[in-house]
Amino acid sequence: MKHYSLIIIFILVLNIQCTPIKDKVERPNILLINIDDMxxxxxxxxxxxxxxxxxxxxxxxxxxxxxxxxxGASNCAPSRACLMSGQWTPRHEIYTVSNSDRGKSKDRKLIPTPNNEYIPDDNLLIPEILKQHGYITCHAGKWHLTDDPELRGFDVNIGGSHTGNPGSYYPPYKSVPSLTPPSNDYYLTNLIADETLGFLSSVQEEPFFLYYSPYAVHTPIQPVRDLLKKYENKAEWNGQNNAQYATMVENVDAQIGRIISLFIEQGKLENTFILFTSDNGGHYGITKQWPLRSGKGSYYEGGIREPMVACWEGKIPKGVKSEIPVTNLDFYPTILAVAGISKPEDKILDGESLLPVLTKNETIEERPLFWHFPIYLQAYVKNDTTTQDPLFRTRPGSALRYGDWKLIQYFENNDIELYNLKEDIGEKNNMANSNPEKVDELLEMLERWRKETGAPVPTALNPEFQSN
Structure with missing residues (x-):
């Protein structure tokens, strides 16, 4: 952690030369917490x-x-690309993790759209624009969008690379070789938090942006050993009963507690804007989100609806719940508004700033939310009845939420599903046949959006497909 002091001193010198004193005093710190698979x-x-x-x-x-x-998507990389770019998936073209033709070829009717595994260099990301305006930027944990976060706007990188999971939470961390454990049994998320606290202790008066994204609670499921007995003896609740996973959830929570405690100790909490969320739904073979249907990799609610909190002492009211449908694409314009930074003219942002909702008790105009997934994502739970079929979590298609209504269109056979989420949050009653007018309305909206964003729709047939 000692090397942070030299890095921060160098950054401070540059910022003193480039940033007006007024900005240093008034700009809030920003903490973005993005948990994996929670x-x-x-x-x-x-x-x-x-x-x-x-x-x-x-x-x-x-x-x-x-x-x-x-x-913005139901699995890691595309969701994180949506968050960092503030754009729908067709704009950055990251649709999944790794290849788009996952699952057995004989079960895939269409040839899916090729996947982009790296976010384009010319797509201005949140840390890049914040750094341009005098923020010291730190990434901690999982990145998954390029090989090196320090080339995309971060001054400090703690364990981030293109890897999607650590391989192991116990040393050696396998795919996170950049971090050196202090002992042979030191848990990875504890070390990431240690290094994060070192960064925060090095920052003095300059505003900072911390993207805290520990690899947990992504697989592999490896328990925090001293917590395991407590959960093994705990009663199941609402389908949640995995003791090993529960220790990982508690451990992530404890590390967040350490960070917030340091903010309080430093007197920085009042001037820190905090967003907390997850990148996609929970792994259905490990945890349940009932009454939501399915989990990670699916475009039913269990795969894309996330826990979310926004905090800012003295500016955001406490203990308030909002029922407004929002998306992680809204984070980019919200962070710009919090930092007092104007949107670059040539930057497309598909989300909206939530600052008026957070600080002025205002609402935002009803708008459609979109998902596009021209790819295949194989099942990982045997005989899973919560997805469209037991072979795939996702088949190529698009989805739309507008008001209380949600429509899913699958491209293979133009299958349509329509749900009223206000009356049927579990998406059990497909109303496509009983409400054709609503289907037509939402399909027209979806097709217009695909045209505007250049969203690819795969049509080429797979010669290896076996219809049975």
Whole structure:
């Protein structure tokens, strides 16, 4: 951690030369917490009675909870690309993790759109624009969008690369070789938090942007050993009963508590804007989000609806719940508004600033939210009945939410599903046949959006497909 002092001193010298004193005093710090694979009900403030998250729950009690918050995609890389770019998937073309033709070829009717595994260099990301305006920027944990976060706007990188999971949470960390454990059994998320606290202790008066994204609670599921007995003896709640996963959830919560405690100790909490969320739904074979249907990789609610909290002492009211549908694409314009930075003229942002909702009790005009996934994503839970079929979590298609209504269109056979989420949050009653007018309305909206964004729709047939 000692090397941070030299790095920060150098950055401070540059910022003193380039940044007006007024900006240094007035600009708030920004903490963006993005947990990996944490489901909508995997936290206490969203109702879980199995997982224990007292520090996250305290954040929720001191801020605004969004009960209908969405990720821009149902698995890691595309969701994170949406968050960091503020754009729908067709603009950055990251649709999945790795290749787009996952699953057995004989089961795939269409040839899917090729996937882009790296976010384009010319796509201006949140840390890049904040750094341009005098922020010291730090990435901690999982990045997954390029090989090196320091080439995309971060002054400090703690364990981030293109890798999507650590391989192991115990040393050696395998795919996170940049971090050196202090002992042979030191848990990875503890070390990432240690290094993060070192960064925060090095920053003095300059505003900072911290993107805290620990690899947990992504697989591999490896328990924090001294917590395991407690959960093995705990009663199941609402389908949640995985003791090993529960220790990982509690451990992530504890590290967040350490960060917030340091803010309080430093007197920086009042001038820190905090966003908390997850990148996609929980792994359905490990945790359940009932009554939401399915989980990670699916475009039913369990795969894309996330826990979300926004906190800012003295500016965001405490203990308030918002039912406004929002998306992680809204984070980019919200952070710009918080930092007092104007949107670059040549930057397309598909989300909207939530600052008026957070600080002025205003609402935002009803708008459609879109998802596009021209890819295949194989099932990982045997005989899973919560997805469209047991072979795939996702088949090529698009989805749209507008008001209370949600439509999913699959490209293979033009299958349509229509749900009223207000009456049927579990997406059990497909109303496509009984409400053709609503189907036509939403399909027209979806097709217009695909045209505007250049969203590819795969049509080429797979010669290896076997219809049975």
């Amino acid at each position: 489901g909508w009900r995997d936290v206490g403030f969203m109702g879980s009675e199995y997982y224990e998250t007292p520090n996250i729950d305290a954040l929720a009690a001191n801020g605004m909870i969004f009960t209908q918050a969405y990720a």
